[in-house]
Amino acid sequence: MTAELIDGKAFAADLRERVGAHAAAFAEKAGRKAGLAVVLVGEDPASDVYVRSKGKATIAANMESFEHRLPADTSEADLIAVVERLNADPAVDGILVQLPLPGDLDEQAVIAAIDPGKDVDGFHVESAGRLMVGREGFVPCTPLGCIMLLKDRHGDLSGMNAVVIGRSNIVGKPMAQLLLDANATVTIAHSRTKDLPDVVRRADIVVAAVGRAEMVKADWLKPGATVIDVGINRLAPADGESKGRLVGDVDFEAAKDVAGAITPVPGGVGPMTIAVLLRNTLVAAYAHAGIEAPEAL
Ligand SMILES: Nc1nc(=O)c2c([nH]1)NC[C@@H]1CN(c3ccc(C(=O)N[C@@H](CCC(=O)O)C(=O)O)cc3)C=[N+]21
Numbered sequence: 001m002t003a004e005l006i007d008g009k010a011f012a013a014d015l016r017e018r019v020g021a022h023a024a025a026f027a028e029k030a031g032r033k034a035g036l037a038v039v040l041v042g043e044d045p046a047s048d049v050y051v052r053s054k055g056k057a058t059i060a061a062n063m064e065s066f067e068h069r070l071p072a073d074t075s076e077a078d079l080i081a082v083v084e085r086l087n088a089d090p091a092v093d094g095i096l097v098q099l100p101l102p103g104d105l106d107e108q109a110v111i112a113a114i115d116p117g118k119d120v121d122g123f124h125v126e127s128a129g130r131l132m133v134g135r136e137g138f139v140p141c142t143p144l145g146c147i148m149l150l151k152d153r154h155g156d157l158s159g160m161n162a163v164v165i166g167r168s169n170i171v172g173k174p175m176a177q178l179l180l181d182a183n184a185t186v187t188i189a190h191s192r193t194k195d196l197p198d199v200v201r202r203a204d205i206v207v208a209a210v211g212r213a214e215m216v217k218a219d220w221l222k223p224g225a226t227v228i229d230v231g232i233n234r235l236a237p238a239d240g241e242s243k244g245r246l247v248g249d250v251d252f253e254a255a256k257d258v259a260g261a262i263t264p265v266p267g268g269v270g271p272m273t274i275a276v277l278l279r280n281t282l283v284a285a286y287a288h289a290g291i292e293a294p295e296a297l
């Protein structure tokens, strides 16, 4: 191993600690805690574990957690009615509707119903538009967490070559925009990109967000590159395992001997996502209370 490990878990713990202290100060000033509502439709066990860990993290950060669990056969109208109630609820500062939604519920229609001032996931078109034109707004938690890790390591990203692999609305596209805002030279690669290994080899910064286990190989990397692995893929259980291993989109075992720095999976980007969600919720709370948010947030 020659790469430095980028300890997202430790960075996230630090961020949560800071947010928790500011959230306590907020509660003093505002006379109420900041509140995050999470809506989970259906009974996917992985989502359930994840929603519960978010609830715990919210409470640990001195905020209020509201969970709404709805049956898998909930209609779009009923789901939107729940979102509208949360929009109107003054105890709720942030609303997260857990994706993916089951069945043929229209995710875009549901997200569009969220008050953009409570859109702590940053998935609303208003938030996406604000990010694109450089106006203040909520930025999706995963890419914001990634850019925090990159700025922590490199300080200034000006002129660096960044390659984002993946073009989703929730990671790839906002990630590219944040890198561009930091004056990196940005390439977005995807499933139709020609000569992907050669494209990745030019990168000083690689952000892998494709959702394919260990797809990015060590010999695709420029020696010394910084690698941010957004993927969280569960492998099939090997002999004697009850649960498969969790791996990223990068072949970590080989890549760690070529990269300059790399995030592990687990313990890299995943924990940052939750910490940033809490941070966004507290920013929303300050705005709702009409109190200026501390600079450090
Ligand atoms: N509206 C919405 N917003 C989301 O942000 C959202 C979502 N829906 N749906 C599901 C995905 C997934 N996601 C994760 C966040 C943290 C970890 C995380 O903390 N992972 C740990 C380990 C997890 C484990 O051990 O299973 C890690 O990477 O170290 C994972 C996954 C947020 N998502």
Ligand SMILES: [Mg+2]
Residues within 6 Å of the ligand: 141, 142, 170, 273
């Ligand atoms: Mg995410």
